[in-house]
Amino acid sequence: MPLNVDLQMFFSHAFTSRLSSALKQLWIMAVCNLLWCTWTERNKLKFDGLNFNAQRFKQFFILSFKDSASIVFMPFSSRSSPPSFALLGLSPLRSSAPKFIPVSWTAPLTSWIKVNTDGSFRSPNIGGFGGIFRDTESNFLGAFASKVDVPSAIDAEVLAVIEAIRVALVKRWTHVWLETDSTLVIKYFNSPSLIPWRLRTVWLNCIHLARRITLHITHIYREGNTVADKLATYGAANEGSIWWMVLPSFLRTLFNTDLESRISYRFR
Structure with missing residues (x-):
């Protein structure tokens, strides 16, 4: 006999009446994030050729759930907290009003080239990275994507930056604005000794080469780095490395969003 589950039941008063307002x-x-994660996973399976991995999906859901819950509930750790809150490291008693941060991509100043980079990590030892170059008029100058064998997401982020600087040197672009959504990468520029040992040699070489150009580095929230994110995802899903001299069709919508400086909102 088929099981018919009405989604509304999960939000009904009868189902939630015994819960406190915070719970x-x-x-x-939790329900909304599970639905969103399931839909996202479905799209990855259908369009990106990804194989389902229960452990990866579980981690994806927990991170998404915690990120959403932290918008409302303050970080707090206590044995007296309900298990569900303790698991997330949040307090049911210290709620905070969400903050809405407007995020948009901006073109660089005259004579500067901006490159946005990102890394993607799909499963153990499978990742990708990508980057896109644009000028002061937001014109497309080129983009790259590559699949890499890496143990973590930060490795992919670092390799994306290294490739961006390499391309800038080959193209002889002297004023480069590097933008990334990884705060760790920016820390590694300021304090190279913090970078994992496995990346230290290539990173120090990268910093040495970067001295040949005028390099400006800034952080952008991921909501404003969607084109680079798409390239990194493409790199992880496809073999080898590729350089585009013409804007690829799968980037057109996101590229136009940046071109029009449309604002996205980040919730904190």
């Missing part, structure tokens, strides 16, 4: 809110977030 009820947490429950709604």
